[in-house]
Amino acid sequence: MVTIPTWEYESWYIPPNAKVVLSCGYGYTFTPAFYIMSRSKKGGCVSFKCGDRMIFTDQTAVIDDGKYTDGKIESQWLVQSIASQCGFNSWGIGGTITEVPNVYIAKEYISGKSCRSLLEAVSAAWCGYFKTSNDNTLMFIPFGSKYYLGSQALNHAAVVEGGSKGPIECVIMSNGTETFISGSENTDMFKTIKLSSDFASQELAGQILKRIKNYTYEAWSCSKCIIDYGLGDVEIDAEINFADGNTRIANYIEKIPTAAGIFCRCGRNDVTESEFDYTGALSREIQKRIADGEKLGNGTMITRYQGVVHLGKETTDEKGNKVQNRYGYSEATADGVVQFDGAMVDSVLPSVAVSSDLSAVNLEYEGKKYELQLAWNGDDVSIKQKEAAT
Numbered sequence: 259m260v261t262i263p264t265w266e267y268e269s270w271y272i273p274p275n276a277k278v279v280l281s282c283g284y285g286y287t288f289t290p291a292f293y294i295m296s297r298s299k300k301g302g303c304v305s306f307k308c309g310d311r312m313i314f315t316d317q318t319a320v321i322d323d324g325k326y327t328d329g330k331i332e333s334q335w336l337v338q339s340i341a342s343q344c345g346f347n348s349w350g351i352g353g354t355i356t357e358v359p360n361v362y363i364a365k366e367y368i369s370g371k372s373c374r375s376l377l378e379a380v381s382a383a384w385c386g387y388f389k390t391s392n393d394n395t396l397m398f399i400p401f402g403s404k405y406y407l408g409s410q411a412l413n414h415a416a417v418v419e420g421g422s423k424g425p426i427e428c429v430i431m432s433n434g435t436e437t438f439i440s441g442s443e444n445t446d447m448f449k450t451i452k453l454s455s456d457f458a459s460q461e462l463a464g465q466i467l468k469r470i471k472n473y474t475y476e477a478w479s480c481s482k483c484i485i486d487y488g489l490g491d492v493e494i495d496a497e498i499n500f501a502d503g504n505t506r507i508a509n510y511i512e513k514i515p516t517a518a519g520i521f522c523r524c525g526r527n528d529v530t531e532s533e534f535d536y537t538g539a540l541s542r543e544i545q546k547r548i549a550d551g552e553k554l555g556n557g558t559m560i561t562r563y564q565g566v567v568h569l570g571k572e573t574t575d576e577k578g579n580k581v582q583n584r585y586g587y588s589e590a591t592a593d594g595v596v597q598f599d600g601a602m603v604d605s606v607l608p609s610v611a612v613s614s615d616l617s618a619v620n621l622e623y624e625g626k627k628y629e630l631q632l633a634w635n636g637d638d639v640s641i642k643q644k645e646a647a648t
Contacts, residue, residue, distance in 0.1 A: 420477025
């Protein structure tokens, strides 16, 4: 929130979504650029509610068709496309972890979704979150990572230590219908991470566990501290060296600029979760519903993008990638004609009998009989008349 006097507001033209930059001496910037989301006038002042560049991710994602291979896009390419579309300089991975799992996302899953919802889906699969960095980078912060910026809390209030989770020994990942477990199933809740992702798989659960195995998350909070910015910025997931001799990592920071310096309220949220899994009545009803993109027992799938599709047998291409063809339907014509992308074979065949004089063909199918009267012109034959089914 930024507040200025009304007289100052009226002397300037401040357009919608105007850029707001907070800086201190020598042009030093200690926050990302913000953009005005809303404004209100009250008591001789005008207040602006601002957000960082993440507010631009509420637009519908537009992904170039050239980014897709066999109808899918790699998650890294998706994030890069979103970063470019939403005005970020680039995207990157923050801290000590430099790699993330590669997830392939189908075009129909992306169709019509906002950039924000897609980033949320990717961050769930990658086990972390996205943020805007001070240099306008779309930064992914993996769980278990940290910055080495070396910020110094010169003076601070008492640090309140919270709970801890770890060392991590097990990852449980679910997509709503299937659950995949990597690590020891008998591990208690304090050493287990539970993830929910539309792209959950055994391979993905294993990759996440490999990254965070033996990591311990520790919660804490500090109501006020003053930071020496000459030693480095304070960003989410950056190391802060406290005067009590301990180094801590914050996942929430509130910066308060004053004439005496920049004060911060910061900490790391407690992990709150139940030791027991309970599925309520509403959740059970939701699980009974057919989800978008859910594979059904007879090899079909219902999607928002293509409607009902039939899935071909999964094969492997020359590059070792798994490929599964999909066959859909065209929209019905005014006469009710529908064209199927593949070929259909009926397991029930009609019985056919030809009259001795070759003047008619009798068909019997699904308990109904048809008689086709034939007209011959030399060796050419055509149907002269079709009798109604009996």
